[in-house]
Amino acid sequence: MKIFKVPLTPEQIATQLQCKSIIKKDIKLTNVAELNEADKNSVCFFENPKFQEDLKATKAGLIFVPKDFDITLKPDTNLILIDKPYISFMMLVKTWLKLEAPVQKSEIAKTAIISDSAKIGKNVIIGHNCIVHDKTEIGNNTIIESNSVIMKNAKIGSNCHIYPNTTIYEDSILKNNIILHAGCVIGAEGFGYLFYEGIQNKIPQVGNVVIEDDVEIGANSTIDRATIGSTVIGKGTKIDNLVQVGHNCKIGKNSILCAQVGIAGSTEIGDIVYLAGQVGIADHLKIGDGVMVGAQSGVSNSIPEKAKYFGTPAIDAGLKKRILASEKYLPKIVRYYKKMFKEKKEKE
Amino acid sequence: MKIFKVPLTPEQIATQLQCKSIIKKDIKLTNVAELNEADKNSVCFFENPKFQEDLKATKAGLIFVPKDFDITLKPDTNLILIDKPYISFMMLVKTWLKLEAPVQKSEIAKTAIISDSAKIGKNVIIGHNCIVHDKTEIGNNTIIESNSVIMKNAKIGSNCHIYPNTTIYEDSILKNNIILHAGCVIGAEGFGYLFYEGIQNKIPQVGNVVIEDDVEIGANSTIDRATIGSTVIGKGTKIDNLVQVGHNCKIGKNSILCAQVGIAGSTEIGDIVYLAGQVGIADHLKIGDGVMVGAQSGVSNSIPEKAKYFGTPAIDAGLKKRILASEKYLPKIVRYYKKMFKEKKEKE
């Protein structure tokens, strides 16, 4: 349950959305909640029939429901009847959060250690114990939370939010409106060795990481710097927790990398690509725009645009599903084959 | 080798355990060790015949052995003859550790930054450079180690141990006797976007994380906050390193999540569930009580209670094993099938 400082009334919400509504009681709405934890001041949504029991029992003060909702089910409850209850509800939450967002004022913690050669923009917040090294730049309205480390020559744009305990290595470039969750490591050295004379010889990693506008990266994810050149995360791409992006990868725009995805070095991922959880992609491949890869797949070849792939090694998802559906017959077929083969041998 | 400050004698240990023992030499036991690194002051255990050679060579001062152990194998060594040598040995280690545990005294590092509005219990230890934000609560006897960040309105119960470099986001609730290892991130924003107008639109994540009593979470694991409502980790559940738990998941009691497990959003896991290493579970599923899922399995459907599942997609483990055992015949069968099909064609 999220409690807001600024209360809203059912009328205010209905007016704002300009949609059909049934207002039974004039109350102060002060929180958003799931149906089963709601109180009389809660705003909720109902869309999935699976939650019918929760709907019946809920004490919510206002519920977003589908247009064709049977209003006799909740005769005494304020209702918003709308096309897509979940999305509209979430839009309300966004607007509501903005109502209570304080005006951001610059606030550099006394315990933060900021190099004299760092360029800090307007309205910047830097938390306790942050270390901002030489020749770094931090743009306007950016927030760097406690205990984060910005190494030398790293550049962070405007309106970014860097959560605690994050490390940004030297030379990294983060553009604008970027969110990095706690524990992210941006720009650590790529994993490159040449084996000769009986040992693993380190290949120097002198490139950097470039993160374009509107990217969000989850907690404890790692994006490695390029060997030379740049590892690039494209505009609007969203990366979940514990994801690994190898050196020299180029990720396109508005792609989705779910948790624990790993991408090996120098692979290119297109725009609006969807990689489900725990997908692994080998090095030096090209994944086309609009590709979707099913969870846990291991991609060992390039994938043409808009294809849906699944499995390890990943193949066309339709074919993989047909193979998987056939698999359960395999023990029987083997039994049959063994018997037949024996019979044949005997005949011969 | 773990060296203890308080020495024990073989007699003391035998008396404490009230079991059969053979005491040949009166010595001071000061450490626990593996057989192959032991010295004359070591306590060891022997249970697995695989370590017979180590047993012969060991200099250990006292060895826990099975009841039916052939004592002529170590005629001059002090022995504890007991039902389950490993478990009994480990119980001894637990007791021994308690003997040397100092009485915990409150100790708030001068370099820790603690909000005036934080409520700190009795006997609390807060390490160097910790940041404890506004309206947080920390219960009695809890230890927060160096460089950890507790964001605003987070509540931590009694007898918890938070290791260094951990981040606990706002509104998180940790109950009692909880261990978080270094680098954990609790309560980062869930991974939710709606794709429209050509971009990924962030769904606000205004829920929280609730961790019940007696939970342990491994290093660098991440538990995301709910979209609305709570992500819940049930009492007594143990989570290994680098595990991802998505937004709105509900994990039951006394379950085991091994390293690198990933659970997508809104999935419910029952009590005493065992998820082996690198298992992935899709979103919105229900995994029943007592379920066991084999390593690296990818679960794409709900699983009834007590079932054993394996594979990607995970199916009944027995069936999967039969399929896997049949697979090696597949190339032969295909060859046969191709030949036969050709022959048939020719005949026709």
Next chain:
Amino acid sequence: MKIFKVPLTPEQIATQLQCKSIIKKDIKLTNVAELNEADKNSVCFFENPKFQEDLKATKAGLIFVPKDFDITLKPDTNLILIDKPYISFMMLVKTWLKLEAPVQKSEIAKTAIISDSAKIGKNVIIGHNCIVHDKTEIGNNTIIESNSVIMKNAKIGSNCHIYPNTTIYEDSILKNNIILHAGCVIGAEGFGYLFYEGIQNKIPQVGNVVIEDDVEIGANSTIDRATIGSTVIGKGTKIDNLVQVGHNCKIGKNSILCAQVGIAGSTEIGDIVYLAGQVGIADHLKIGDGVMVGAQSGVSNSIPEKAKYFGTPAIDAGLKKRILASEKYLPKIVRYYKKMFKEKKEKE
């Protein structure tokens, strides 16, 4: 693009390498870059024909090319003609980096908190807000970057580089020339519980971690301490990001563990073993010297030396590939088998 402080000329580089070269223009070379981002002061390499277009368009001031390179393709460009352009280029980068490396001077940040009982070697650098606990040791020339925590009794050798936000638990032993990237957690408690009386009972973890010389460990990786005894990472082994090594594992020398690999407790890995990305290995196994395991494989049995394994469960890679090549016929075979079986039934 990596810009160097000390410029070099084409002649200097050609002389140093003692190889064939074509020097057309005397220029100052100041950076290394990829062909497509190079300027007239860049050194580049060309080896893979895939980058022919980049080669044509590049403005690079000096290019490392193969011995048999058609020099008419870049008639006006300085060229180094050499056996292995990529390796030679990388060797140049290594040498060049050394030219600009400053002489390391001891520098202990005022904000670092160092126990009086810690032994700090010569020429050590300790960054801001590091916590160095009681009875620790840090060898000569070692660098510990900001916000890292070295817990009590941990010992770090000479010439190590510990990046920011790293946690090294008590009793860990790191030898010499070790690199730990940001967010690493070394020596957290192993994951061991015994289920009885309805709950998961923690097995005490009183061992430690030993990391031998020349090991590199990637960002946010976790190496757990042993239950008793030591978890060991052998000399020269390289570990990528987000890797998990369980308690009591023994990893050999010069092995490679790619990103997101997970190794369960007590498993032994030999020398010069290659584990590709996301490989999982079960507990108590023995992986022989020179073994290679393909990406995402799940290893459930020990592997003899020099074998190549693939799949979950991992089997001989050649056999697995034959099975995978056969799989696409499985739906057809099942259809045929079903039909035939029906026919047979009808005949009987």
